[in-house]
Every structure is written in C-alpha cells, then in structure tokens.
Amino acid sequence: MASFSRAIVLLLTLLLNFSPLCIATRRLTALYQPPAIPLTYHRGAVLRGNIPISVLWYGRFAPAQKSIISDFLLSLTKIPQSPSPSVSQWWNTINSLYLSKTSGAKFGQKNSNILLSNQTTDAKCSMGKSLTSVQIAALAAKARPKKGGIVLVLTAQDIAVQGFCMSRCGMHGTLTKTGSTFVWVGNSATQCPGQCAWPFHQPIYGPQTPPLIAPNGDVGIDGMIINISSMIAGAVTNPSGDGFYQGPKEAPLEAATACPGIYGKGAFPGYPGHLLVDPSTGASFNANGARGRKYMLPALFDPATSSCSTLV
DSSP: OHHHHHHHHHHHHHHHHSOTTOOEEOOTTOOOOOOSSOOEEOSOOOOOEEEEEEEEEESOOOHHHHHHHHHHHHHTSOOTTOOSSBHHHHHHHHHHHTGGGSGGGGGTOOOEEEEEEEEEEETTOTTOSEEOHHHHHHHHHHTOOOTTOEEEEEEOTTOEETTBTTTBSEEEEEETTTTEEEEEEEOOTTTOHHHHSTTSSOOSSSOOOOOOOOTTSOHHHHHHHHHHHHHHHHHHHSTTSSSEEBSOTTSOBOTTTTSTTOOSTTOBTTBOOSOEEOTTTOOEESEEOGGGOEEOOOOEEETTTTEEEOOO
16 A cells, blocks of 8 residues: 555646746645644745736637636736626735835835736647647747737637646746736646536535535536636746745645645635635625626635635
8 A cells, every 4th residue: 555655646646846947836636634834935036027918819719718717817907897706906915915014115116916818719720639748848838928918818618738637727828028927727627627627516525515606607617717727826926936935846735726625715635615605696706806897715724823814
C-alpha cells in the first residue's frame, strides 16, 4: 500500500511538472484543510490598475453561454444596480487583502480593475481538439494581448486539454514575449463535472450530497465561472510565481485555491456552506452580477487571519 501511494504521488508530480507554463491550477473537489504554513507575499510582481482582459473562445459556445461569462467579467467592475453581495465586492476583497499590502500601494496604486476588452472565436479549432499546455499558451499569444493584460482562453466541452480532469480544472501562466498573463479554463460538462463543476454536479468522491441547482441553468458554464474567478484571482496576485502564495512555488496555493470547496459560511467536506437561494428557480448563489445575473464564487484566503473569507 505504501509503494502504491508513493507511485500515485510521483505520477501527480510528473503531471504537474510536465508543463513549465503552468503557475497554478484549480481542482474544485479538493476539500479544504487548514494551511500548514501562512500564505505570504514573496515580493514579486502583481497586476494592478486597469487590466484589459481578452477572451478567446475555442470551440463551439452557444450565444447564451458566452453571455453568462461576459456578464460575469463585466460584473468584476462595480455596477451600481447590482445588489449586495455582488461580484465587484468579491473582487474588492482581492484589493483589500492582497494588493493593498504591496509596495505599489504606497504610491496610490492600491487596486486593480478588470476591463473586458476584445473577444475572438476559434469555432473551427485551428489547433485541433486535443491541446497541450504549450498550445494553450500559443493560442493566448495569438489573441494579441495588451501588455499587462490577461488573455482568457476558454475551451468548449468537447475539447481535451493536457491535465484537464486529471490534475486540474484551470491554470494560469505568463507570456513573456508580450508581457501579459493568460488564464485557461475548460468546460467540464461532458468530461468531468463531478470534479470541475461541483457543487452543481454529484462529486466523484467524498460525501455524496445532492448537487445544487446552477444559478444560470448551465452546470458546465456555472462551473467555469468558479474556475475563471479562481484563476483570475491567482493571475493578478501571483502572475509570475513570486507574488502571493502558500507552499512550494512549483505547486502553490493562491488567493482562491487555498480555500477549495468553500463558498459560504459553515462549509465542511461535502457541504459548500450557507448560500443564497433564488426563490423563483431554487438555484444557489453567493454573488449578484450584471443584468440580474447570479453567480457562485469561491472563498478567498485572508493572509492576515489564515482563514477563508466568504461573501455570505
């Protein structure tokens, strides 16, 4: 049994180290355990100010699916009509817990603002339907990101990506030639919703609690929102691997990945926590967004208290 466990650990290590482009990954069904060491600032780069985000839709996404994600990205900037708790309040937690603690804050650059920029569609899958991490980075570079910006590469449910469903649900990395950052997230609806779309799908292991109703009626896309928010948080606070993180640099826990499986107060293994419920649909959520949208967002780790901060 001991040799089998060592073999599994070795296999996972090889999977994570195979792609040097991957700074951090997100696996939703990992259950939260208190960090053994603090999540600290390693005095490296963070992203701040106005951050343009470009979106590359790889594969076929329905217009309704694109609208759900686009509205989420727009919601990261404060929208007066959005009731509390809101997506922008969640993002402001990144500003208060992380960016305000860095040296740049002394010069008035305390916050970051995510601004939705251009969107590109590659519906014909120019690189095929089975992608490596290197190809993901190449696709991000083709989107011609702006310096200091983020490229969000989103793959459709029939696209296989190296490590997807095996060791990760999303990742972020750097594009050194363009001076920008990229984030990749895949739609897990037909490949591994029990891993990457929990709590909107029955988990593949652990306590088998009933799945929650997805706030936008699309298990795969609502699961992607959780991953997108987690990876963007990591890309802003730890873009180059020397910002805010806990644990080894090769497999860091970041602002959101340090709190997997926690979405509301009182969360425990198999239970995402106390959440809001839409009375008209029965859907669970914890943040309001643009155009009346509702979303589920991950808890963010508070380095000062070594606890997970939730909206509800």
